[in-house]
Amino acid sequence: MTNNDIDFNNKTILITGGAGFIGSNLAFYFQDNYPQSRVVIFDCFRSEGVFSNGNLKSYGHYKNLIGFSGDVICGNINNKSNLALLNVYKFDYIFHQAAISDTRVYDQEIIMKTNVNSFYDLLEIAKKDKASIVYASSGATYGSLPSPQTVGKENPENPYGFSKLLMDQIAHRYIDENPEMIIVGLRFFNVFGPREFYKGKTASMIIQLAHQILDGKAPRLFEGSDEIERDFIYVEDVIQANIKACKPKKSGVYNVGTGIPRSFQEIADILQKELGSNLGTEYFPNPYDGYQEHTQANISSTRKNLRFKPRFSLEEGIKTYIPEIKRLHGKEIS
Numbered sequence: 001m002t003n004n005d006i007d008f009n010n011k012t013i014l015i016t017g018g019a020g021f022i023g024s025n026l027a028f029y030f031q032d033n034y035p036q037s038r039v040v041i042f043d044c045f046r047s048e049g050v051f052s053n054g055n056l057k058s059y060g061h062y063k064n065l066i067g068f069s070g071d072v073i074c075g076n077i078n079n080k081s082n083l084a085l086l087n088v089y090k091f092d093y094i095f096h097q098a099a100i101s102d103t104r105v106y107d108q109e110i111i112m113k114t115n116v117n118s119f120y121d122l123l124e125i126a127k128k129d130k131a132s133i134v135y136a137s138s139g140a141t142y143g144s145l146p147s148p149q150t151v152g153k154e155n156p157e158n159p160y161g162f163s164k165l166l167m168d169q170i171a172h173r174y175i176d177e178n179p180e181m182i183i184v185g186l187r188f189f190n191v192f193g194p195r196e197f198y199k200g201k202t203a204s205m206i207i208q209l210a211h212q213i214l215d216g217k218a219p220r221l222f223e224g225s226d227e228i229e230r231d232f233i234y235v236e237d238v239i240q241a242n243i244k245a246c247k248p249k250k251s252g253v254y255n256v257g258t259g260i261p262r263s264f265q266e267i268a269d270i271l272q273k274e275l276g277s278n279l280g281t282e283y284f285p286n287p288y289d290g291y292q293e294h295t296q297a298n299i300s301s302t303r304k305n306l307r308f309k310p311r312f313s314l315e316e317g318i319k320t321y322i323p324e325i326k327r328l329h330g331k332e333i334s
């Protein structure tokens with residue numbers, strides 16, 4: 001199903017971070033719906049490098065792109081000569097997804113360089129090519145402010161959230177200085193769905209709990225999980241938001257969630273129902289300080305200015321996702 005009346009056929013589209021979860025879903029959206037579109041992926045892919053938290057430095061994976069027939073450029077957004085490889089194209093649309101997406105990386109220098117400095121370069125490419133640019137911001141810009149989280153009231157509590165807020169501030173300045181440009185930042189809340197598997201421990205709790213259940217184990221949750229609520233959004237709705245952001249009533253920064261918070265316990269319960277198991281739940285103390293206990297995106301401006309309308313409830317998203325979750329169960333990530 002297409003999401004607006006833009007015809008992307010014969011358009012040249014750049015997706016940074018296109019080997020990752022959301023970027024690869026976008027790539028296939030264009031390939032499937034606009035076979036004459038020219039999609040260019042720019043991603044550094046994964047190497048063996050890890051951060052001090054033991055997680056990989058980047059999660060792009062070739063398996064997310066099996067069947068993709070567009071151009072794939074392996075490059076680092078921190079490297080200007082790598083970015084210069086893009087000069088042979090003239091882009092109509094840019095979707096900037098590449099980032100350190102792991103919210104628990106605390107090396108501030110590498111986060112700022114990767115998420116913030118490179119954004120100037122992407123904005124300049126968009127300006128030069130007269131391309132519309134849609135980029136990934138995050139619900140992490142809000143920290144643990146009370147729900148509903150609303151654009152204009154932010155308080156990031158980790159370097160990742162701060163880096164995304166800086167991107168939003170840069171975007172606002174560019175919008176003011178270049179009113180002819182289309183620049184839209186999307187603050188994704190908790191996204192889940194196909195092609196997140198290769199994010200390993202940083203993939204959504206939906207696939208992680210489902211695989212515990214498929215292993216025959218009770219899903220493990222923090223104590224008090226019936227009261228920890230998050231705004232979970234299925235990746236197809238995130239794609240919808242990206243596409244609608246190409247034709248906004250107004251450039252700006254918008255929340256992308258369902259607007260409906262759901263508890264961790266509800267996820268475990270829905271999964272057990274869908275997977276036909278009754279293993280109970282195992283609880284353990286939450287080891288994290290300053291944990292976001294409640295998120296709920298205020299999507300009123302997203303509805304108004306992007307005409308965004310979430311289509312998947314948590315139940316519908318999980319139901320649609322279950323066959324893929326089962327297919328991946330027991331598979332190696334490498």
Ligand SMILES: NC(=O)c1ccc[n+]([C@@H]2O[C@H](COP(=O)([O-])OP(=O)(O)OC[C@H]3O[C@@H](n4cnc5c(N)ncnc54)[C@H](O)[C@@H]3O)[C@@H](O)[C@H]2O)c1
Pocket residue numbers: 016017018019020021022023042043044045046057058059060061075076077078096097098099100101114136137138139140187188189190191192199
């Ligand atoms: N998934 C979520 O729940 C969520 C929530 C809020 C915001 N976001 C944001 O959405 C975007 C996409 O997230 P995702 O979940 O698909 O994450 P992901 O990690 O799967 O995708 C990010 C991609 O960027 C690539 N990348 C990382 N550093 C790079 C570099 N220096 N040069 C080139 N490529 C690089 C990675 O290889 C990876 O393919 C990110 O900007 C992330 O911060 C995601």
